[in-house]
Amino acid sequence: MTHLLLDRLARLGRFLWSGWVGVAGLALFAALWQQGHEAYGDFILPSPLATIRATGELLSSAETWRLAERTTLRAIQGFLLTAALGGALGLVVGYSAAAMRLARPLLTIVMGVPPIAWIVLAMIWFGSGTGTVLTTTVVASLPLVFANVAESVAARDRSLEDMAKVFGAGPLQRLRTIVIRHVTGQYFSALAVALGSTFKVAVMAELLANIDGIGVALAMSRSNLDVAQSIAWVVIIVTVIFIIEYGAVQPIRAELERWREAARPWGVKR
Amino acid sequence: MTALVLDGISHAYFGRTVLDRITLRILPGELVALVGPSGCGKSTLVHIAGGLIEPQRGRLTQGYRRHGMIFQEPRLLPWATARGNISYPLRVAGVDRTTRHDLTRRAADLVSLDRKDLDKYPVELSGGMRQRVAIARALVVEPDFVFFDEPFTSLDVALKRQMQDLVIEAATQSRFAGLFVTHDLAEAVRISDRIVVMDERVRGISGERIVSLERGARDDAAVFAAVQTYLKEDPLFSHIHDTDERRIA
Ligand SMILES: Nc1ncnc2c1ncn2[C@@H]1O[C@H](COP(=O)(O)OP(=O)(O)O)[C@@H](O)[C@H]1O
Ligand SMILES: [Mg+2]
Numbered sequence: 001m002t003h004l005l006l007d008r009l010a011r012l013g014r015f016l017w018s019g020w021v022g023v024a025g026l027a028l029f030a031a032l033w034q035q036g037h038e039a040y041g042d043f044i045l046p047s048p049l050a051t052i053r054a055t056g057e058l059l060s061s062a063e064t065w066r067l068a069e070r071t072t073l074r075a076i077q078g079f080l081l082t083a084a085l086g087g088a089l090g091l092v093v094g095y096s097a098a099a100m101r102l103a104r105p106l107l108t109i110v111m112g113v114p115p116i117a118w119i120v121l122a123m124i125w126f127g128s129g130t131g132t133v134l135t136t137t138v139v140a141s142l143p144l145v146f147a148n149v150a151e152s153v154a155a156r157d158r159s160l161e162d163m164a165k166v167f168g169a170g171p172l173q174r175l176r177t178i179v180i181r182h183v184t185g186q187y188f189s190a191l192a193v194a195l196g197s198t199f200k201v202a203v204m205a206e207l208l209a210n211i212d213g214i215g216v217a218l219a220m221s222r223s224n225l226d227v228a229q230s231i232a233w234v235v236i237i238v239t240v241i242f243i244i245e246y247g248a249v250q251p252i253r254a255e256l257e258r259w260r261e262a263a264r265p266w267g268v269k270r
Numbered sequence: 271m272t273a274l275v276l277d278g279i280s281h282a283y284f285g286r287t288v289l290d291r292i293t294l295r296i297l298p299g300e301l302v303a304l305v306g307p308s309g310c311g312k313s314t315l316v317h318i319a320g321g322l323i324e325p326q327r328g329r330l331t332q333g334y335r336r337h338g339m340i341f342q343e344p345r346l347l348p349w350a351t352a353r354g355n356i357s358y359p360l361r362v363a364g365v366d367r368t369t370r371h372d373l374t375r376r377a378a379d380l381v382s383l384d385r386k387d388l389d390k391y392p393v394e395l396s397g398g399m400r401q402r403v404a405i406a407r408a409l410v411v412e413p414d415f416v417f418f419d420e421p422f423t424s425l426d427v428a429l430k431r432q433m434q435d436l437v438i439e440a441a442t443q444s445r446f447a448g449l450f451v452t453h454d455l456a457e458a459v460r461i462s463d464r465i466v467v468m469d470e471r472v473r474g475i476s477g478e479r480i481v482s483l484e485r486g487a488r489d490d491a492a493v494f495a496a497v498q499t500y501l502k503e504d505p506l507f508s509h510i511h512d513t514d515e516r517r518i519a
Contacts, residue, residue, distance in 0.1 A: 163345040167359035263393040
């Protein structure tokens with residue numbers, strides 16, 4: 001039991017340690033930003049410090065938290081819907097070669113339509129409300145999750161299922177203990193990408209359809225020509241994505257992919 | 271009472287007949303070696319006997335209670351530890367956790383796996399260790415019949431020997447019957463009670479020989495002598511080293 005706990009702690013430690021590299025990258029980015037600011041002036045590109053100040057100001061207002069919450073809740077709903085639908089459909093279609101062949105051209109079409117077109121359509125169908133945001137986010141990120149799961153199921157290693165069959169596992173047991181477990185790695189990678197795109201598309205939909213949330217706030221600061229505040233909103237949305245990805249999606253993935261971690265040469269094991 | 275009966279089994283892949291009316295019976299506690307050149311249908315026969323492939327014709331009667339199988343590759347679940355892999359058949363059978371734990375430990379001891387290796391993932395284990403895990407997984411259900419499909423082909427000589435000893439030991443202890451596929455005649459002589467020869471020209475079994483020595487009493491010299499006699503003087507074995515797969519493909 002204790003060694004399992006130690007394992008998790010070690011993983012957290014490694015993650016935090018790798019965070020330093022991230023910080024270095026951010027510092028480099030801030031330096032370039034500062035250069036840009038000095039070259040183009042306050043109006044085009046406010047300095048990083050000014051942006052931090054604007055972010056602080058925003059965060060001290062209750063309205064900001066309310067807007068962020070609305071957007072986050074919508075995006076999370078869209079994300080969960082995507083995760084559930086994409087996972088389930090992917091599993092079903094991946095099992096059947098015929099369904100797979102049917103799905104491929106459909107995917108190409110759905111993925112080829114720009115999200116903005118979906119926003120327009122959704123506005124016509126659902127008006128300016130949560131329905132529009134949900135539709136657009138799901139349509140934008142579902143194909144990715146679906147395709148990853150379906151391809152992963154279709155390309156699975158049958159020999160493991162034969163092994164399970166020899167030891168008496170029925171189709172459902174094989175699905176549960178082998179196929180689903182096999183797919184989870186790719187599923188969670190796809191979810192990590194889908195999470196970001198869900199938030200981005202949610203904000204975009206709010207902005208274009210004038211739906212109460214960060215998108216509208218962003219539109220407002222744009223019309224006030226308040227660049228620092230616009231960037232501050234971006235900072236907030238990126239932070240939310242970061243928190244969800246590294247607070248929920250990646251830890252689950254790391255837990256499921258412990259065996260891959262074990263293969264790393266520096267993963268000294270007891 | 272017979273442990274396994276194959277009666278007139280035929281099978282074809284895409285219209286190309288691989289097995290043609292195969293008949294074979296194996297007694298309880300008997301270890302039968304199946305030898306033959308690569309590509310002659312040994313794996314197909316084992317998979318049919320183990321219930322993985324439905325034969326196109328013929329009847330299969332399994333007179334045993336439970337079987338285990340060891341494949342040519344270990345076929346371990348990469349995401350499960352050695353312990354998880356060994357206990358997988360028990361999990362499938364719905365055995366409760368404590369019993370699972372005990373049986374897993376016993377099977378691991380049987381194949382001399384270290385306790386500390388039980389918490390490792392397959393990627394962390396050597397080839398021999400992985401094959402040991404696969405053997406333990408086959409034995410954990412306490413089978414009275416075990417299928418071996420060229421389990422040691424990819425191992426080096428010393429390791430192969432060790433594994434063979436392990437099988438001989440386990441078979442003596444638990445008295446299971448088995449079908450042991452190999453294309454190594456020495457392995458067949460060391461392990462089995464009876465050697466059945468497959469030949470792709472007849473798409474089936476061309477004959478069989480009883481191994482005369484007692485299973486425990488076969489030293490290297492006796493095994494070597496038996497293999498030499500079979501290869502030099504027995505026409506039945508004249509084709510088992512044919513490996514030209516182009517001819518049959
Ligand atoms: N799933 C399959 N589909 C088509 N042909 C197969 C399949 N499995 C085996 N074969 C063919 O059947 C023949 C016998 O194969 P196999 O039983 O694996 O032989 P062995 O185990 O003796 O090497 C080979 O010629 C092989 O190419
Ligand atoms: Mg084979």
